Amino acid sequence: MPLQNRVDPFGEIHAVPERGLFTGNRGIIHDPDTRTLLRKRWALKAWLICACDFQGRRREPMGRNRQGGRTGWTELFFLDEPTALSAGHRPCFYCRRPRAAEFLQRFRNVAGLAGAPTPELDRRLHLERRASGGLPRRLSADALPSLPDGAMVDAGGRPFALRQGKALPWRFAGYGAALPLSALLGPPLLLVTPLTTVEVLADGYRPDWHPTAGP
Secondary structure, eight states, X not given: OOOEXXXXXXXXXXXXXXXXXXXXXXXXXXXXXTTEEOSOSOSOSOOEEXXXXXXXXXXXXXXXXXXXXXXXXXXXXXXXXXXXXXXXXXXXXXXXXXXXXXXXXXXXXXXXXXXXXXXHHHXXXXXXXXXXXXXXXXXXXXXXXGSOTTOEEEETTEEEEEETTEEEEEEXXXXXXXXXXXXXXXXXXXXXXXXXHHHHHHTTOOOOOOGGGOO
16 A cells, blocks of 8 residues: 655655655654544755665665664655655755755745845745745735746636646646647636745756656
8 A cells, every 4th residue: 555655746645556766854754553544744944855776775664763773754756856845844964955946046046035044045945935824825816927936826716727838637656748839827826836936936946857847
Protein backbone atom coordinates (compact mmCIF):
# COMPACT_ATOMS: atom_id res chain seq x y z
CA MET A 1 0.00 0.00 0.00
CA PRO A 2 1.41 3.45 -0.89
CA LEU A 3 2.56 5.66 1.95
CA GLN A 4 0.78 8.96 2.53
CA ASN A 5 3.62 11.18 1.34
CA ARG A 6 2.68 12.60 -2.07
CA VAL A 7 1.87 16.33 -2.16
CA ASP A 8 -0.59 18.03 -4.52
CA PRO A 9 -0.40 21.70 -5.62
CA PHE A 10 -2.70 22.72 -2.75
CA GLY A 11 -0.22 21.31 -0.22
CA GLU A 12 -2.39 18.36 0.81
CA ILE A 13 -0.65 15.01 1.35
CA HIS A 14 -2.02 11.83 -0.29
CA ALA A 15 -1.32 8.11 -0.53
CA VAL A 16 -0.76 7.37 -4.22
CA PRO A 17 1.84 5.16 -5.96
CA GLU A 18 3.46 7.85 -8.12
CA ARG A 19 6.60 9.52 -6.79
CA GLY A 20 7.68 12.40 -9.05
CA LEU A 21 10.94 14.28 -9.59
CA PHE A 22 11.54 15.83 -6.15
CA THR A 23 11.37 15.00 -2.49
CA GLY A 24 11.22 17.47 0.38
CA ASN A 25 10.03 17.95 3.92
CA ARG A 26 8.29 20.05 6.56
CA GLY A 27 10.13 18.53 9.51
CA ILE A 28 9.09 15.36 11.36
CA ILE A 29 5.38 14.68 10.90
CA HIS A 30 5.21 10.86 10.91
CA ASP A 31 5.29 7.88 13.24
CA PRO A 32 8.22 5.66 12.14
CA ASP A 33 6.71 2.55 13.74
CA THR A 34 3.52 2.67 11.67
CA ARG A 35 4.98 4.79 8.81
CA THR A 36 1.88 6.94 8.91
CA LEU A 37 1.41 10.69 9.26
CA LEU A 38 0.73 12.36 12.56
CA ARG A 39 -2.24 14.71 12.81
CA LYS A 40 -0.02 17.74 12.24
CA ARG A 41 1.02 18.57 8.69
CA TRP A 42 4.17 20.56 9.45
CA ALA A 43 6.70 20.93 12.24
CA LEU A 44 8.70 23.81 10.77
CA LYS A 45 8.03 26.98 8.79
CA ALA A 46 10.84 25.98 6.42
CA TRP A 47 9.14 23.72 3.85
CA LEU A 48 11.85 22.39 1.54
CA ILE A 49 12.24 21.01 -1.99
CA CYS A 50 15.07 18.46 -2.04
CA ALA A 51 16.87 16.36 -4.62
CA CYS A 52 15.85 12.69 -4.75
CA ASP A 53 19.45 11.75 -5.63
CA PHE A 54 22.11 13.36 -3.44
CA GLN A 55 25.60 11.96 -2.82
CA GLY A 56 24.31 8.40 -3.20
CA ARG A 57 22.41 8.53 0.08
CA ARG A 58 19.58 6.08 0.71
CA ARG A 59 16.64 6.58 3.06
CA GLU A 60 13.65 4.51 4.12
CA PRO A 61 10.67 6.82 3.52
CA MET A 62 8.86 7.65 6.75
CA GLY A 63 11.28 5.46 8.71
CA ARG A 64 14.10 6.06 11.20
CA ASN A 65 16.73 7.91 9.21
CA ARG A 66 18.70 9.75 11.87
CA GLN A 67 21.79 8.53 13.66
CA GLY A 68 21.01 6.08 16.43
CA GLY A 69 17.76 4.93 14.86
CA ARG A 70 15.92 8.15 15.68
CA THR A 71 13.07 9.50 13.61
CA GLY A 72 14.26 11.58 10.66
CA TRP A 73 12.43 14.20 8.66
CA THR A 74 9.33 13.01 6.82
CA GLU A 75 10.04 12.43 3.12
CA LEU A 76 7.39 14.02 0.91
CA PHE A 77 7.29 13.73 -2.88
CA PHE A 78 6.26 16.14 -5.66
CA LEU A 79 5.53 15.69 -9.35
CA ASP A 80 7.95 18.54 -10.14
CA GLU A 81 9.16 21.90 -8.89
CA PRO A 82 6.11 23.96 -9.95
CA THR A 83 3.99 21.54 -7.89
CA ALA A 84 6.22 21.91 -4.83
CA LEU A 85 6.38 25.69 -5.20
CA SER A 86 2.60 25.85 -5.47
CA ALA A 87 2.28 23.86 -2.25
CA GLY A 88 4.43 26.47 -0.52
CA HIS A 89 7.84 24.79 -0.46
CA ARG A 90 11.13 26.38 -1.55
CA PRO A 91 14.54 24.94 -2.60
CA CYS A 92 16.78 23.37 0.05
CA PHE A 93 20.15 25.00 0.83
CA TYR A 94 21.76 21.64 1.68
CA CYS A 95 21.14 19.51 -1.41
CA ARG A 96 20.10 22.24 -3.93
CA ARG A 97 22.24 25.14 -2.77
CA PRO A 98 22.64 27.01 -6.11
CA ARG A 99 18.89 26.93 -6.74
CA ALA A 100 18.12 27.90 -3.15
CA ALA A 101 20.55 30.81 -3.31
CA GLU A 102 18.98 32.02 -6.55
CA PHE A 103 15.47 31.74 -5.09
CA LEU A 104 16.46 33.71 -1.99
CA GLN A 105 18.21 36.41 -4.02
CA ARG A 106 15.21 36.84 -6.28
CA PHE A 107 13.00 37.09 -3.18
CA ARG A 108 15.26 39.86 -1.90
CA ASN A 109 14.97 41.60 -5.27
CA VAL A 110 11.18 41.62 -5.41
CA ALA A 111 10.69 42.31 -1.69
CA GLY A 112 13.18 45.19 -1.68
CA LEU A 113 14.95 43.58 1.27
CA ALA A 114 18.67 43.43 0.49
CA GLY A 115 20.30 40.86 2.73
CA ALA A 116 17.00 39.46 4.04
CA PRO A 117 17.66 36.11 5.79
CA THR A 118 16.08 32.83 4.76
CA PRO A 119 13.76 32.79 7.83
CA GLU A 120 12.09 35.95 6.51
CA LEU A 121 11.31 34.14 3.26
CA ASP A 122 9.98 31.15 5.21
CA ARG A 123 7.86 33.42 7.40
CA ARG A 124 6.18 35.00 4.40
CA LEU A 125 5.56 31.68 2.67
CA HIS A 126 4.06 30.26 5.87
CA LEU A 127 1.52 33.08 5.95
CA GLU A 128 0.61 32.70 2.27
CA ARG A 129 0.48 29.00 1.44
CA ARG A 130 -2.93 27.40 1.54
CA ALA A 131 -1.87 24.31 3.53
CA SER A 132 -0.68 26.43 6.47
CA GLY A 133 -3.76 28.64 6.58
CA GLY A 134 -3.13 31.20 3.87
CA LEU A 135 -6.17 32.48 2.00
CA PRO A 136 -6.22 31.96 -1.79
CA ARG A 137 -6.41 35.08 -3.91
CA ARG A 138 -9.26 35.58 -6.35
CA LEU A 139 -8.16 36.12 -9.93
CA SER A 140 -9.86 37.94 -12.75
CA ALA A 141 -9.73 36.56 -16.27
CA ASP A 142 -7.60 39.56 -17.26
CA ALA A 143 -4.95 38.61 -14.70
CA LEU A 144 -4.24 35.15 -16.14
CA PRO A 145 -1.95 36.18 -19.04
CA SER A 146 0.20 38.27 -16.70
CA LEU A 147 1.07 35.37 -14.39
CA PRO A 148 4.56 33.89 -14.85
CA ASP A 149 5.37 30.40 -16.08
CA GLY A 150 5.26 27.95 -13.17
CA ALA A 151 2.39 29.61 -11.31
CA MET A 152 -0.61 27.42 -10.57
CA VAL A 153 -4.26 28.37 -10.46
CA ASP A 154 -7.43 26.71 -9.20
CA ALA A 155 -10.28 26.68 -11.72
CA GLY A 156 -13.39 25.21 -10.15
CA GLY A 157 -11.34 23.11 -7.73
CA ARG A 158 -8.93 21.75 -10.35
CA PRO A 159 -5.25 22.78 -10.43
CA PHE A 160 -3.65 24.05 -13.63
CA ALA A 161 -0.03 25.07 -14.21
CA LEU A 162 0.64 28.04 -16.47
CA ARG A 163 3.34 27.72 -19.10
CA GLN A 164 4.05 29.56 -22.35
CA GLY A 165 0.59 31.10 -22.44
CA LYS A 166 -1.19 27.77 -21.92
CA ALA A 167 -2.81 25.97 -19.01
CA LEU A 168 -1.62 22.45 -18.16
CA PRO A 169 -4.10 20.25 -16.24
CA TRP A 170 -2.25 18.82 -13.21
CA ARG A 171 -2.43 15.13 -12.18
CA PHE A 172 -0.28 13.00 -9.87
CA ALA A 173 1.00 11.08 -12.92
CA GLY A 174 1.80 14.20 -14.93
CA TYR A 175 0.24 17.01 -16.92
CA GLY A 176 -2.56 16.70 -19.43
CA ALA A 177 -2.62 18.31 -22.85
CA ALA A 178 -2.08 22.07 -22.86
CA LEU A 179 -5.26 24.17 -23.03
CA PRO A 180 -5.80 27.80 -24.02
CA LEU A 181 -6.21 30.10 -21.04
CA SER A 182 -9.76 30.78 -22.18
CA ALA A 183 -10.61 27.16 -21.23
CA LEU A 184 -10.28 28.16 -17.56
CA LEU A 185 -12.90 30.88 -17.77
CA GLY A 186 -16.27 30.26 -16.18
CA PRO A 187 -15.52 28.69 -12.79
CA PRO A 188 -14.10 30.89 -10.02
CA LEU A 189 -10.36 31.40 -10.48
CA LEU A 190 -7.97 31.34 -7.52
CA LEU A 191 -4.21 31.74 -7.31
CA VAL A 192 -2.75 28.65 -5.62
CA THR A 193 0.98 29.43 -5.69
CA PRO A 194 1.95 31.77 -2.81
CA LEU A 195 2.18 35.38 -3.95
CA THR A 196 5.81 35.65 -2.82
CA THR A 197 6.71 32.68 -5.02
CA VAL A 198 4.76 34.13 -7.95
CA GLU A 199 6.86 37.28 -7.65
CA VAL A 200 10.06 35.21 -7.55
CA LEU A 201 8.95 33.38 -10.70
CA ALA A 202 8.15 36.70 -12.37
CA ASP A 203 11.67 37.90 -11.48
CA GLY A 204 13.13 35.08 -13.56
CA TYR A 205 13.33 31.93 -11.46
CA ARG A 206 12.84 28.97 -13.82
CA PRO A 207 11.47 25.85 -12.09
CA ASP A 208 12.22 22.29 -13.18
CA TRP A 209 9.22 20.79 -14.96
CA HIS A 210 8.01 17.20 -15.30
CA PRO A 211 8.60 15.82 -18.83
CA THR A 212 4.83 15.68 -19.44
CA ALA A 213 4.81 19.49 -19.46
CA GLY A 214 6.58 19.36 -22.83
CA PRO A 215 9.90 20.77 -24.07
